[in-house]
Structures are given as structure tokens and as C-alpha cells.
Amino acid sequence: MSAGPLLELRNVWVEYGEKVVLERVDLAIEAGAFVSVVGPSGAGKSTFLRLLLGQEAPSRGRIVFDGAPMRAECGPDRGVVFQRYSVFPHLTVIGNVLFGLECAAAPVLGRLFGARRRVALAEADAMLDAVGLTHARDQYPAQLSGGMQQRLALAQALVRHPRLLLLDEPFGALDPGIRVDMHDLVTRLWREHGLTVVMVTHDIGEAFKLGTRVLAFDKRRHDPHAPHRFGATATYDVPLLRKNGARPDAKTAA
Amino acid sequence: MTRLINLRPGRRGRIVAGAVPILILCLVYAVAAALRHADNPADKVLPTLGAMGTALWNMGATVDPVSGQVTLLADTLASLSRLGAGLALATVTALVLGLLLGVMPLARAILGPVITVVAVIPPIAVLPILFIALGLGETAKIALIAIGIAPYMTRDLAAHVAALPAEQFIKAETLGANSWVVAIRVALPQMMPRLIETLRLSMGPAWVFLIAAEAIASDVGLGYRIFLVRRYLAMDIILPYVAWISLLAIAADALLQALSRRAFPWAKGDAR
Numbered sequence: 001m002s003a004g005p006l007l008e009l010r011n012v013w014v015e016y017g018e019k020v021v022l023e024r025v026d027l028a029i030e031a032g033a034f035v036s037v038v039g040p041s042g043a044g045k046s047t048f049l050r051l052l053l054g055q056e057a058p059s060r061g062r063i064v065f066d067g068a069p070m071r072a073e074c075g076p077d078r079g080v081v082f083q084r085y086s087v088f089p090h091l092t093v094i095g096n097v098l099f100g101l102e103c104a105a106a107p108v109l110g111r112l113f114g115a116r117r118r119v120a121l122a123e124a125d126a127m128l129d130a131v132g133l134t135h136a137r138d139q140y141p142a143q144l145s146g147g148m149q150q151r152l153a154l155a156q157a158l159v160r161h162p163r164l165l166l167l168d169e170p171f172g173a174l175d176p177g178i179r180v181d182m183h184d185l186v187t188r189l190w191r192e193h194g195l196t197v198v199m200v201t202h203d204i205g206e207a208f209k210l211g212t213r214v215l216a217f218d219k220r221r222h223d224p225h226a227p228h229r230f231g232a233t234a235t236y237d238v239p240l241l242r243k244n245g246a247r248p249d250a251k252t253a254a
Numbered sequence: 255m256t257r258l259i260n261l262r263p264g265r266r267g268r269i270v271a272g273a274v275p276i277l278i279l280c281l282v283y284a285v286a287a288a289l290r291h292a293d294n295p296a297d298k299v300l301p302t303l304g305a306m307g308t309a310l311w312n313m314g315a316t317v318d319p320v321s322g323q324v325t326l327l328a329d330t331l332a333s334l335s336r337l338g339a340g341l342a343l344a345t346v347t348a349l350v351l352g353l354l355l356g357v358m359p360l361a362r363a364i365l366g367p368v369i370t371v372v373a374v375i376p377p378i379a380v381l382p383i384l385f386i387a388l389g390l391g392e393t394a395k396i397a398l399i400a401i402g403i404a405p406y407m408t409r410d411l412a413a414h415v416a417a418l419p420a421e422q423f424i425k426a427e428t429l430g431a432n433s434w435v436v437a438i439r440v441a442l443p444q445m446m447p448r449l450i451e452t453l454r455l456s457m458g459p460a461w462v463f464l465i466a467a468e469a470i471a472s473d474v475g476l477g478y479r480i481f482l483v484r485r486y487l488a489m490d491i492i493l494p495y496v497a498w499i500s501l502l503a504i505a506a507d508a509l510l511q512a513l514s515r516r517a518f519p520w521a522k523g524d525a526r
Contacts, residue, residue: 055424074424074427076429079428080425080428082425086425088422088425088426088444089444089520090444090520091520092520099431102435103429103432104430108434110434110438111439140520142520156425157425160428160429160430162428
């Protein structure tokens, strides 16, 4: 692996026709970082996340991921947890976690059988244990609370060991008490798995609590007559050095 | 005072409330039939319940000397096998096309307009074409049912798949699923409850097409029998046949509903 940053954005723009959403985004994200992204609504936070996910391509500029230009298509090297709809309603809890392993090992049938299934099940069970969902193993997502569904979504995303974990307001719909539990869980998983995380959030407290670095997206310039003509970019980039001691040794972990 | 919209009958209340109009209809019929028969004992338009019972016994419990079969049974088997074959054909077609259209924007671009065009053709209007092309046998009748309901079912299923949250597809892709695995493991299972639902809604039209096809060219079947005995004004046979068809339709609907509830426990959360 190259010694450079895991992810690099060079002069990235996202434009929809006349409308500029992001402009001149220049960023480098090191492996092992926990980057929180904050900003007002419409400042392109979600667009930024979709770029990293590969769901969208930049209209200008380059994104380099792990030393190679990033393809505008989602792949297993990037995991994601959305605010909602992250888990499959028709699969049980264990089935949801197993799904990623089945996709990796069985591209034709999409299912595993026999000994390979047992191995995958053991791995999935370990992942469920790590997020504390063993007791709900055979339930369907509709039977779970919002917090448990997000735990499941994390387990599901992490079972493929993604290089980059993207969180799109993952705790936005949860009760405050549950949210604190989830913060502890995400911090623990980040450390144990040596993850690189980019989290979009509305909650500034959450951003500073969890992140090793906080990016604030906003528009640098504003034209009152044509508000769509200027895009947002990372206006503040705050490294939180006090957490560096707690950082996992990501370069060796990865 | 409680508003009318907030009055909710209990379980027993619902059964009683639902039975009342049906009983009233039966009563009105019985009285009207009795009045007509008082005027003219040979009246054929509103046969008495007794006359219908006798006709039903003749059709359903005695062997017809000409055909050597129990007429009602033979008609029912013939009609249900046609209906079953037509529904099966439509279901498989709708499942494959609906999945393809729902999952692949490219397939939607290619096939969507064709299916829309086919869907707006009144199926009965193509019945002569089917008879000419496929002959007067079973194939044309089955084809009419399939052509009649498959486009609607396809569009309904495709719309259902396309309306699944985009997040699920993205998530599956980030877990390494290829197009095929997304289709069979993410979209297909979530289509199944909707498939049963759309099949239930298509049962009505399917019966219409079946009876239409049987009325025009057939020698056995429920629709054929009704249109045959119409020549003799045999309301005492037509009415029990209509009731029997309704009963079959209700039974099929209940069966599908039970199947849906049994087979897709995960969908219950949505049905709240």
C-alpha cells in the first residue's frame, strides 16, 4: 500500500447544469481517521458522501482512493450506513449480516451451503456479538427498535471489512440515550477494526465527540440574486489532536 | 357525541352488520320469486330456491347420460385448469419482466414503452386474432387470460421494485452484490408479497376473460354452460352457476391471502 493518504480529492466540483453544489474541494483523508462532516442543509454534505460512495461522479476534478482513481460505482471497499433503509426487511438479523459474505463467496447463487455456510455463519455471529445483537439473531428488522436496526446496519457493513466506512446521519433518527450508546459502539468498532470513517451529521456535539477531524461545509461566496451559482466547500477543517493518542495504528492495521 | 367516522363495530358486530344486507337481498329475491310464481307457476325469470336446488342437484350430483360426466364437476375442472394455466403464465411473465424492468433502467428504457402499448389494448379485441392464430382449443383461452392480465401485473411489479428504497440497492452494492445477486436476493424476495397482491387484484379480470373465451368457443366450462343454457332461459341453472363462480373466486382470494400471510412474516411490519 502506498504511504499517501487513503482518499484524496483534487479540485472536485459537482454541478447539476447551472446549479453548483460543490466547488473546489481539496481534501486528503488519512487511513485511520474519523472525519465528521457538518454544515447547514443544502451545503452539499450528502453530495460529498455520495461522491465518496461512488454513487455520483464529480463533474470536474479527481478522486483518488487508495492510490487509484475512484470509479463512480459502489463497491465492497466502501461500506455505508444510512439514516434509514440500510437493512433488508426480508432477511433476518443474521441473514442481513450473512448477505455480504454470501455476495463475496457466491456471485452466481448469492447463497452459501454446507461447510462454507457454517464458516460464514460463524463470522456473521461474531460480528453480531460485536454489536450486541446476538439475542435478536433470528428476528426480522421490522421487529427491532431504531437503535438495534442501526447496530445491525453497522454489523452488516463491517462484515466485508471496508477500507472506508461512510455514515450518513446514522444516529439522526434515534433517541438521545440510544444515541450515546451508539457513539460508544461506533468508537469501539472504529478502534478495534482500524477503520477509516467519514460521518455526515447535523449534530455538532456528536461531530466533535466522535471525530479526529471535523470538516464544516458551507458556501464561501454567496450571490443573493443567484444563490445556486456558487457551490459549497470545506470551509473549516479542524484536526482534533487530543484524540491522536487514541487513534488505532491504522497503517499497520490496514 | 361520537362522530360517525369514529364508530367502529367489534368483531361480532362486523359479522352481523355484514350479513344483514346479504340476508335482505336473499329475502327480497325469495319474495319476488314467490310473487311471480303466484301469478304464473311456469315463470322462468326468477326461479324459486327449490327449483334452483333441483337444477343444482341435476347438474352437480347426477351423471349426465350424454357426456357420461357430472356436468358441474366437468365444467369446474375445465374452467379452473384454464384459469390456472392462464394465471401461471401471466405470473411467470410478470415476475420475470417486472423484476427486469424494476431493477434495470436499461431494460425499462427498452421494454417499458412496448408493455405500455400492449397494456392499453383491450384484450377482448384481440380474442379473434387469438382464435385465428391459435385455433379454437385451450391455447387461445389460456393466452387470452395471460394477455389480459400480464401487462398490468408486470407494470405493477416493476413499479413496486422501482419504488424500493434506493438505499437498499446501494447497500447491496457496497456489500459486493453483482446485478444478478441484487435482482434475486434483494428485489425478488421483496416482490413476492406484492406479486400475491397483484394476482389477487387480477383474479377478477382473469375470470372475465375466461368466461368471455368460453362463451365464444368451447364445449365445456362454467362460462360455456351459462351461455348455453341462456338459450332456454334456464335461470334455475344460471343463478347457481354464478353463485358457484363467486364462491370459487372468494375461495381463491382467501387462499392467496392466507399464503401471503404465512409465507412472508417479515412483511407484517409494513402492513401495520
